[in-house]
Amino acid sequence: MLQLFKTEIKKFKDNSTIKLLGIFFIALTPFVILTLKGIFKDATGPISIINKAISEIYDLPMVWEYQGYAASWLVFFFLGFMVLQMFTNEVSQRTMRQNIIFGYTKKEFFTAKVSVIIFLAICATILYALSSAIIGMIHTPGFDLELLLDNNWAILRFFISTIGTLFFALLVAVVFRRGGLSMFIYFAYPLILEPIMRGLTIWALIRGGKPSWTIMNYFPMNTIEDLMVFPFIRIFSDFLNIHENMSPVHSYPIAIGMGIVYTALFLFLAWKSFEKSDI
Numbered sequence: 132m133l134q135l136f137k138t139e140i141k142k143f144k145d146n147s148t149i150k151l152l153g154i155f156f157i158a159l160t161p162f163v164i165l166t167l168k169g170i171f172k173d174a175t176g177p178i179s180i181i182n183k184a185i186s187e188i189y190d191l192p193m194v195w196e197y198q199g200y201a202a203s204w205l206v207f208f209f210l211g212f213m214v215l216q217m218f219t220n221e222v223s224q225r226t227m228r229q230n231i232i233f234g235y236t237k238k239e240f241f242t243a244k245v246s247v248i249i250f251l252a253i254c255a256t257i258l259y260a261l262s263s264a265i266i267g268m269i270h271t272p273g274f275d276l277e278l279l280l281d282n283n284w285a286i287l288r289f290f291i292s293t294i295g296t297l298f299f300a301l302l303v304a305v306v307f308r309r310g311g312l313s314m315f316i317y318f319a320y321p322l323i324l325e326p327i328m329r330g331l332t333i334w335a336l337i338r339g340g341k342p343s344w345t346i347m348n349y350f351p352m353n354t355i356e357d358l359m360v361f362p363f364i365r366i367f368s369d370f371l372n373i374h375e376n377m378s379p380v381h382s383y384p385i386a387i388g389m390g391i392v393y394t395a396l397f398l399f400l401a402w403k404s405f406e407k408s409d410i
Contacts, residue, residue, distance in 0.1 A: 135243040136250065139217075142226070148216055156209040156255070161262035163201045164188065188362075189270035191278045195285035198263040199292075199359040202255070206293050207321075210251050211300040215313050218244060218304035241405050245398070248301060252294040260286050283383050291390040292358040298397035299352065305401045305408070321352035329353065348381050351396075354389045357381040 143149045167188075188197040221227040230240055263285070268274055300317055307313040329347045347353055357380050364380060381389060 136246040139243040191267035191271040194267040195282040196362040203359040214300040219310040256290040288358040295355040295394040302401040357386040
């Protein structure tokens with residue numbers, strides 16, 4: 132796999148789009164949540180309360196959640212788009228066909244793409260872990276190692292969220308192949324189509340006399356999102372779970388388990404679709 136990975140990297144090292152996406156991700160991830168810091172810095176009166184609330188998101192352990200939520204969106208937009216580009220460009224430029232005709236098997240070609248995705252997920256997770264730890268240590272007075280490690284498996288959750296998102300991008304690229312169509316489906320499904328399906332499902336359950344928020348949890352991209360959900364939604368979810376015995380968000384252990392299941396499913400479906408497709 133190492134040789135396949137090296138060959139794959141050589142293919143795209145001079146691709147300006149891929150390089151630009153990588154630069155944006157690396158540049159924005161450590162600093163994106165810090166952009167809120169100065170907005171209400173000089174506020175007085177009631178608005179100053181907002182500044183105090185914002186300052187708390189940089190403290191340990193909350194920074195793990197806010198930074199993870201922000202970084203997961205950057206993964207979705209920049210690294211997911213990168214995966215789409217890496218596959219659909221090879222289809223449109225016919226380099227995939229050339230690779231397979233001149234020596235690659237389908238399995239080797241697919242494995243090369245998977246190796247790059249794993250590499251991207253590891254790099255993104257390291258960047259997330261380092262940036263969260265540094266921001267937290269700078270902003271938390273009197274922090275200690277125990278407080279730093281009190282993160283509810285945040286690093287593991289972020290890794291599963293990242294690799295799940297990127298394997299979803301690979302699945303979309305393999306199934307739809309064309310750059311424009313793949314891009315539309317990749318962005319439209321989690322942002323538009325799945326929320327509509329979740330809403331219609333809940334509406335149908337309400338009409339049937341069996342309303343339940345928990346059905347939302349089991350849609351694939353919602354499950355991936357639950358790994359690094361917006362912290363206020365997690366707080367609201369915990370409140371509902373305590374008082375109404377229902378929650379619109381998976382608990383951390385279930386989110387991790389379901390995230391692994393969906394990640395494996397995305398990879399399996401992508402491989403089966405690629406295995407049966409024409410080159």
